[in-house]
Structure formats: C-alpha cells, structure tokens
Amino acid sequence: MSEIKAGIIGTGGISVCHLEGYNAIPDVKVVACCDIDFEKAKKYAEKYSIPNVYADCKEMMEKEELDVVSVTTWNAAHKECTITALKGGANVICEKPMAMNATEAEEMMKTAEECGKLLQIGFVRRFGKDAEIFKEFSDDGVLGDIYYAKATYLRRSGCPGGWFGNKAISGGGPLIDLGVHVIDLSRYLAGNPKPVSVSGVTYSNLGKNRALGAEVAWDMENKKRDEEIYNVEDFVSAMVRFENGFTLSVEASFNLNCKSDSGEIQLFGTKGGAALSPKLEIYTDVAGRFVNIQPAVDVGFSMDAFNDEMRGFVDAAMRGKPCRATAEDGVMLMKIIDGIYRSAETGREVIL
Numbered sequence: 001m002s003e004i005k006a007g008i009i010g011t012g013g014i015s016v017c018h019l020e021g022y023n024a025i026p027d028v029k030v031v032a033c034c035d036i037d038f039e040k041a042k043k044y045a046e047k048y049s050i051p052n053v054y055a056d057c058k059e060m061m062e063k064e065e066l067d068v069v070s071v072t073t074w075n076a077a078h079k080e081c082t083i084t085a086l087k088g089g090a091n092v093i094c095e096k097p098m099a100m101n102a103t104e105a106e107e108m109m110k111t112a113e114e115c116g117k118l119l120q121i122g123f124v125r126r127f128g129k130d131a132e133i134f135k136e137f138s139d140d141g142v143l144g145d146i147y148y149a150k151a152t153y154l155r156r157s158g159c160p161g162g163w164f165g166n167k168a169i170s171g172g173g174p175l176i177d178l179g180v181h182v183i184d185l186s187r188y189l190a191g192n193p194k195p196v197s198v199s200g201v202t203y204s205n206l207g208k209n210r211a212l213g214a215e216v217a218w219d220m221e222n223k224k225r226d227e228e229i230y231n232v233e234d235f236v237s238a239m240v241r242f243e244n245g246f247t248l249s250v251e252a253s254f255n256l257n258c259k260s261d262s263g264e265i266q267l268f269g270t271k272g273g274a275a276l277s278p279k280l281e282i283y284t285d286v287a288g289r290f291v292n293i294q295p296a297v298d299v300g301f302s303m304d305a306f307n308d309e310m311r312g313f314v315d316a317a318m319r320g321k322p323c324r325a326t327a328e329d330g331v332m333l334m335k336i337i338d339g340i341y342r343s344a345e346t347g348r349e350v351i352l
C-alpha cells in the first residue's frame with residue numbers, strides 16, 4: 001500500500017502522543033500540522049520534521065491530501081476542526097471529550113456518516129492492556145453478568161490550568177476531563193450498554209484558590225496559571241443507570257480534601273469482580289474459597305496504549321478493521337455528561 005498521509009490539528013501536549021503513534025506505524029507519515037498559534041506550530045513542525053505547517057485547518061485541508069487527521073485542540077474547537085477535516089476528505093481521530101455537548105457530538109457523527117469517513121474518539125483507556133485482559137476474562141465468563149461498577153478519578157489538587165478551568169473552552173471541569181475516561185472505560189468493559197438515566201451532584205467549593213495556589217504537576221508552558229479564568233466544578237459524584245440493569249457510580253475531582261490522588265475502576269459480576277488500576281485483579285471463588293487472581297505478567301495502563309490507539313485508528317480507517325471507540329460511543333458519553341450537569345443543576349434525576 002502507498003504511504004498513508006497524516007495531519008495534526010492542535011500542536012499542544014497530547015498531540016505528541018498522536019504524532020509518536022503515527023511515527024511508530026511504518027507506512028504512515030505525518031506530512032502537515034496546524035495550530036492557531038502559528039509560532040507554536042512552526043516550532044513543532046521543525047522539532048518533529050513535519051514538512052508543511054499551517055495556522056488554519058481549513059487551509060491545511062484544502063492544500064494537503066490527508067488520509068488521517070488527529071484533532072488535538074482544546075475542547076471548544078473539536079467540533080469545527082473535526083467537521084473541517086472530515087469534509088476535507090480525511091478520517092479523523094478526535095480527542096476526548098468528543099465535544100462540548102451531545103448536540104455538537106451528534107453533528108460530528110452525522111458529518112462523518114455523510115462524508116463516508118471514520119470518526120474515532122480518543123478513548124485511550126479502551127486500548128490499555130488492563131482493559132484488553134479484563135475483556136478476555138469477562139468474555140470467558142469468569143465474572144458472570146456484570147451489574148455494577150464503581151469508578152473514581154480523584155485529584156487532591158490537579159486542575160491542569162489554563163483553558164481546562166475555563167468552561168467556555170473546556171465545557172466543564174473534572175467530569176468532562178477526567179470522568180469521561182472512567183465512565184467510558186466502565187461502559188466499554190460492561191459491554192457498551194445504552195445509558196438511560198443519570199443523577200449527579202457537582203461542587204465548586206475549592207477550585208479557584210486551590211488551582212491557582214497549589215504546587216501541581218500540570219503547570220505546562222502553555223497553561224499560564226496566573227491569568228486563568230476558573231469557573232468549572234471541582235468535584236462530581238454521579239450515578240448512571242443503563243438499559244440492561246447495569247449501574248455505574250462515578251466520582252472525579254480537580255480539587256478535593258482527600259488523602260491523595262487516586263483512581264480505580266471496580267466492576268462486580270454474578271460470578272466474580274475485578275479492579276483495574278493500578279493493576280488488574282480478579283475476585284472470585286475456586287473450590288469453595290475466595291481467591292484474588294492477578295495475571296502473572298504485571299498488567300496496568302501504560303502510555304503504550306496511545307501507540308495501540310493510533311495503530312487501531314489507522315487500521316480501522318485504512319485497512320477495514322473494526323473501530324474500538326466509535327463516534328456513537330462518543331455521543332453516548334456526551335449524553336451522559338450533559339445529563340449529569342443538568343441533574344446537578346436541577347437537583348433531579350435526568351432521563352436520557
């Protein structure tokens with residue numbers, strides 16, 4: 001097959017994971033990149049030897065013939081950049097969250113269908129080794145029917161700063177940034193059931209002072225903390241009910257008076273349970289005794305998942321393999337997120 005041409009829209013932090021993923025695939029070449037911060041894009045292009053560089057993704061799509069494009073901008077630009085890339089003839093992987101809300105996400109999915117192109121969503125946790133092995137256990141019937149999951153992604157003080165705290169650009173706080181990962185992973189591991197209702201609460205008691213004053217590991221060059229707007233929630237707790245009776249309880253925070261940062265996903269089935277993060281462990285019974293099983297090889301989530309995600313995307317877009325994180329999955333997630341924010345505002349359960 002001839003060379004597959006890739007482009008990147010938004011040359012910030014996470015785009016490097018996409019770029020390295022493409023570079024690890026022998027017949028893919030990243031030939032163009034673009035960022036509204038043109039100086040930043042130029043430096044990036046120089047650093048990573050990308051021959052063509054643009055400030056506007058429309059111009060990039062007009063001048064280049066790209067097979068695959070990564071949309072790695074901030075959240076408010078996902079819809080516009082994704083639609084531009086799809087209409088420009090490329091298959092697209094758009095970072096999570098898919099969009100600012102479900103209405104935008106549906107428009108993106110519809111555009112992909114109309115253009116006959118693939119739109120994959122950056123649910124990288126689906127490509128973790130832990131998820132893969134969990135699926136093998138689950139498909140083998142070790143867990144029985146999975147009916148409940150508990151997912152947490154808690155940071156004591158960890159807003160990434162900059163636009164992440166600005167609702168007009170991010171769409172929200174830890175729910176849309178962190179919760180999206182663990183809600184999606186739980187749903188995926190439970191077999192992608194359809195959500196039917198949500199009930200949630202959000203709190204904004206600590207955020208601004210914490211985010212501005214704390215020593216956090218997120219103070220990257222382009223995320224200047226001193227000039228930021230901070231108007232997102234700092235904690236969310238929610239319950240999501242699914243069509244098949246499966247229920248998920250989720251908590252996520254940028255700021256919370258907890259002992260330390262933590263994250264765990266536990267799933268509970270009729271024959272066994274499991275925990276992912278930091279390591280995969282299975283809880284079941286054998287010969288009348290409770291046993292806790294760990295795979296002999298250490299299995300957790302690692303950054304290798306990004307390479308697997310990008311390979312999966314290129315295989316699905318160009319080689320007819322199934323897509324593991326579809327636009328439909330992205331839309332479902334945005335419906336859940338919209339519903340949780342609405343429930344928190346109204347104090348009532350929201351039917352999706």
Ligand SMILES: NC(=O)c1ccc[n+]([C@@H]2O[C@H](COP(=O)([O-])OP(=O)(O)OC[C@H]3O[C@@H](n4cnc5c(N)ncnc54)[C@H](O)[C@@H]3O)[C@@H](O)[C@H]2O)c1
Pocket residue numbers: 009010011012013014015034035036037040055057072073074075077081095096097122124177222
């Ligand atoms: N999958 C993961 O684990 C993961 C991790 C981090 C971030 N993300 C997601 O990746 C996205 C980017 O996050 P980041 O940390 O790299 O942010 P970032 O701020 O480092 O980079 C975003 C870049 O997008 C550019 N941009 C904004 N609008 C644009 C437009 N219309 N056209 C071209 N460029 C534009 C900005 O100038 C900036 O350089 C976000 O959606 C975030 O949620 C995912």
